[in-house]
Amino acid sequence: MDGCVFCKIANGSSPSHKIFEDKNTIAFLDIFPCAIGHTLVITKKHYKNMEDVPPQELAEAIKTVQLVGKACMKALGAPGFNVHQSNNKPAGQVVFHLHFHVVPRFENDGVSFKWQVSEKAKEQIPLVKEKMMKVLWKIFNKNQ
Amino acid sequence: MDGCVFCKIANGSSPSHKIFEDKNTIAFLDIFPCAIGHTLVITKKHYKNMEDVPPQELAEAIKTVQLVGKACMKALGAPGFNVHQSNNKPAGQVVFHLHFHVVPRFENDGVSFKWQVSEKAKEQIPLVKEKMMKVLWKIFNKNQ
Numbered sequence: 504m505d506g507c508v509f510c511k512i513a514n515g516s517s518p519s520h521k522i523f524e525d526k527n528t529i530a531f532l533d534i535f536p537c538a539i540g541h542t543l544v545i546t547k548k549h550y551k552n553m554e555d556v557p558p559q560e561l562a563e564a565i566k567t568v569q570l571v572g573k574a575c576m577k578a579l580g581a582p583g584f585n586v587h588q589s590n591n592k593p594a595g596q597v598v599f600h601l602h603f604h605v606v607p608r609f610e611n612d613g614v615s616f617k618w619q620v621s622e623k624a625k626e627q628i629p630l631v632k633e634k635m636m637k638v639l640w641k642i643f644n645k646n647q
Numbered sequence: 648m649d650g651c652v653f654c655k656i657a658n659g660s661s662p663s664h665k666i667f668e669d670k671n672t673i674a675f676l677d678i679f680p681c682a683i684g685h686t687l688v689i690t691k692k693h694y695k696n697m698e699d700v701p702p703q704e705l706a707e708a709i710k711t712v713q714l715v716g717k718a719c720m721k722a723l724g725a726p727g728f729n730v731h732q733s734n735n736k737p738a739g740q741v742v743f744h745l746h747f748h749v750v751p752r753f754e755n756d757g758v759s760f761k762w763q764v765s766e767k768a769k770e771q772i773p774l775v776k777e778k779m780m781k782v783l784w785k786i787f788n789k790n791q
Contacts, residue, residue, distance in 0.1 A: 520772055520773075520776050522776055522779045522780045522783055523779075523780070523783045523784070523787070525787070530783070532772050532775060532776055532779075534769075534772070535764045535769075536764065536765055536768035536769060536772070537762035537763060537764060537765055537768065538765060538768055539765070539767070539768045539771050539775055540768075540775050540779060541768060542779070553712075553713045553716050553717070553728075553730070554716075554717065554720070556713075558710045558713060561709055561710065561713055562706035562707075562709060562710060563706075564709075565705055565706060565708075565709040566702045566705065566706060568697075569697045569700075569702060569705055570783060570786060570787060570790075571779075571783065572697050572698075572734060573697075573698065573786055574779055574782045574783040574786055575779065576698070577782045577786070578775075578778040578779050578781065578782035578783075579775065579778060579779070581737075582735055582736075582737045583733070583734045583735030583736065583737040583738035583740065584697075584734050584735075584738055585731070585732065585733050585734070585738045585739070586697070586730075586731070586732040586733075586734075587729070587730070587731050587732075587760060588729065588730040588731075589727070589729050589730075589760075590716060590727045590728050590729070590730075590752075591726055591727030591728075591752070592726075592727065593725075593726045593727040593752045593753060593754050593756070594727035594728055594729045594750075594752040595729070595752075595759075595760060595761065596727065606738075606762075608734075608735070608737045608738040608739075609737060610737050612737070613763075614762060615739075615762075616731060616733075616739060616760055616762075617739065618681035618750075618758060618759075618760075619681060619757075620679045620680065620681060621680055621681055621682060621683070623683070624680035624681065624682055624683045624684075624685060625678075625679075625680060627683050628664055628676050628678070628680070629664075631676060631683055631684050631722075631723065632664050632666055632676055634722040634723060635666045635667075635676075635684060635686070635715075635718055635719065635722050635723070636666045636667070637722065638718045638721045638722035639666055639667045639674070639714060639715065639718040639722075640667070642714060642717055642718055642721070643667070643669070643714060646714075
């Protein structure tokens with residue numbers, strides 16, 4: 504897509520610290536890393552996020568995420584890693600081209616993805632359960 | 648696996664707020680939600696995390712994640728969602744059965760996954776790039 508920075512990286516018209524590429528995906532080091540080895544995995548084709556990516560291409564992307572995660576453990580000696588992904592602005596998405604963050608983690612590295620438990624959300628579980636089930640099965644059946 | 652709380656949920660011997668199930672995966676509401684609709688997606692089979700899950704089963708899991716994400720937007724009116732996944736203790740993994748968090752997001756909801764840019768990590772990009780590339784292609788070629 505014109506003007507999309509990740510499309511430019513995917514087609515090679517913008518430079519990147521590319522570390523891996525296969526038929527459908529590319530992995531490159533984040534230039535604003537929160538940890539050593541912080542990597543982005545993207546689809547080569549432009550999709551905004553999980554809302555519009557075809558499931559099969561999403562599946563290819565997560566396989567590359569797994570590969571990068573395993574590689575950061577082996578190459579950098581990281582004892583773990585996080586995978587993080589954002590859909591739309593309220594979720595913190597900044598570049599609107601589907602991407603996964605792979606963040607190598609080390610003991611006491613100061614990186615934190617901790618969250619607070621919401622009492623309001625707890626109370627709403629029974630109501631949410633009903634609402635979610637209805638819609639989930641509707642979408643699932645439509646996809647079959 | 649004996650004693651694994653998510654295996655018990657998967658085989659029905661422990662109760663859960665299950666909202667979806669297909670051949671390989673289950674989705675249920677997190678009982679310690681950070682947001683309304685906070686959901687966990689797991690494989691039915693026991694895998695510790697992305698280190699040992701076969702790529703094809705991982706692909707099935709991410710498809711269910713996508714389904715749940717779309718459903719939370721439709722069912723709860725969430726304008727976005729995050730996907731978060733942890734591998735091993737230093738990454739914050741607490742239950743050692745592969746799971747993805749799907750966190751519906753709303754404007755000004757107080758949930759934050761923001762991180763700090765690490766200058767040390769920035770400096771190490773060229774070195775990390777070389778190390779990662781070597782290992783990535785080694786693993787990739789071994790898998791072919």
